[in-house]
Amino acid sequence: MTAQADPVIIIGGGQSGLAAARAALAVGLRPVVLHAGDSPAGSWPDYYDSLTLFSPARYSALPGMAFDGDPEHYPHRDEVVAYLRRYARTFDAEIRTGVRVTEVHPRAGGGYLVRTGAGDEIAAAGVVAASGSFGNPYLPDLPGRGDFTGDLLHVADYRRPGPYAGKRVIVVGAGNSAVQVAYELAAHAHVTLATRGPVRFLPQRIGGRDLHHWLRVTGADRLPRRVLSRLIRHAAVLDTGVYRDALASGQLARRHMFTAFTPDGVVWGDGTIECVDAVIFATGYRPNLGYLEPLGALAHGTPRQVGGLSTSHQGLVYVGLEFQRSFASNTLRGVSRDATHVMRALAAHLSGRRRLPRSAAVPASAPTGTSGAGR
Known part of the structure; x- marks a missing residue:
């Protein structure tokens, strides 16, 4: 077990990193968020100008703070950017912007050393990989x-x-x-x-209500990947x-x-x-996790994990992977459920009450889809 003085390092300051920081505080951990961008808004500032969410505001907020305006409107990219920046100010966590993580290494005696592009090394009791996939777009290698x-x-x-x-x-x-x-x-x-x-196509509205209303009331948003893979083929x-x-x-x-x-x-x-x-x-993305290569935590770029808990390294967890635990895992409306799950497990591990799972199983490597799941 690592010293309690060491923080939990959260890599990525977008929706996943912010959800993880809030969940970490809720279980008594001390999170430090490292974000490569200039503000805690993830990749949202870099999306195309006309992008709007595919879910209404009432279904798109993180816990503890609603979107401004009509709850039935579909927030624009810039609204999401402003929302995430405000959200980051609603809880007391250290967020360092302009810090790019380059490598994570195991530390003698437990925990990790997190190295940054500036050459700094930060001791961590645990690591949360919440860097998303926007920085790793997938381009098929077609002839010519x-x-x-x-x-x-x-x-x-x-x-x-x-x-x-x-x-x-x-x-x-x-x-x-x-x-x-x-x-x-x-x-x-x-x-x-x-x-x-x-x-x-899927209809945006059914019976006068947005599709996301039905995803919530039917529980479809929470269906595990093994069930969804049988229901959703395309x-x-x-x-x-x-x-x-x-x-x-x-x-x-x-x-x-x-x-x-x-x-x-x-x-x-x-x-x-x-x-x-x-x-x-518009062919999707792959997880942007190259900084974990020195650990051996990846298999062909894909994290060795089950439900966001590393199966190769104790004290390493993930937030924001597509279909990590459900259809909504890498969305604004769903990421906090996964963040709560992995941070509770990480807190139990750091207190010596629980060991995180170990397994040789690795999810199939595939590009992250562009169907809007991340919105």
Whole structure:
């Protein structure tokens, strides 16, 4: 057991890190949050300008503080940024911004040494990996990608449609972000949505109530991953009917995924070569956990964990992984339940009452989806 004077280091100061800090205080731990950005708002300031939550304000808040305004409205990106900054001031935890964690190492006698980009070393009784996945976007390695001379980017780097006005653009993906960005761009550019199968939709409102009302009252938000994997086979886009109509009318074109790049464009499955100016991949993210590589806590970049508790290292936990314990695990509305779960387990471990689980089982490595689960 490590000395109680050592803090619990929380890596990441977005929604997951803030939820973890609050949960740590609730169980008597001393959290120190290390965040690479300039304010405790996670990756939200870097999302595209038009992004809005897919869940209403009443279902999108963290414990202890509601969103301002109409509880039925869908908060904009900037509202979320402001909300998280205010939320960070509602509890007494040390939050250090502008601090990027580069490595975590085991410490003789127990606990960890957390190294930062500035060369500092911080002793930690436990470590909470809450850095999300936005910093690790996934780009499929298609043939000819390196030869393409147009603009090639991930949706993480997309901001607004203006730079693409009048251009030929392909958006790759079938989740919420892909469809939302493609629909926005279609008013300014010549856009094709490239997918590996049909786009599937979920109604935003059912019986006059937002879908998230039904997710809560039915308990679907809390269903474990093993159950969800049997019920949900494909990504689905939340829609009021606008996106479905745009695809059906041809306002937004869709084609089966292209097979390769050329220097000036792409090759479609039927052999057609098309010149394009830009390709935007909305193909998800992988966990951004490279700082745990020195520990051996990862398997091909994927954390060895069950329900957010490391199966390889005592005193290491995770918050904000997709489907960590439920459908809502990496969302504003669901992350605090997981944070409470792992911080209680970590507090019990540090007090000597409980050992965290050890197992060889590792979840299958796959890109984090862009279906809006993180919102």
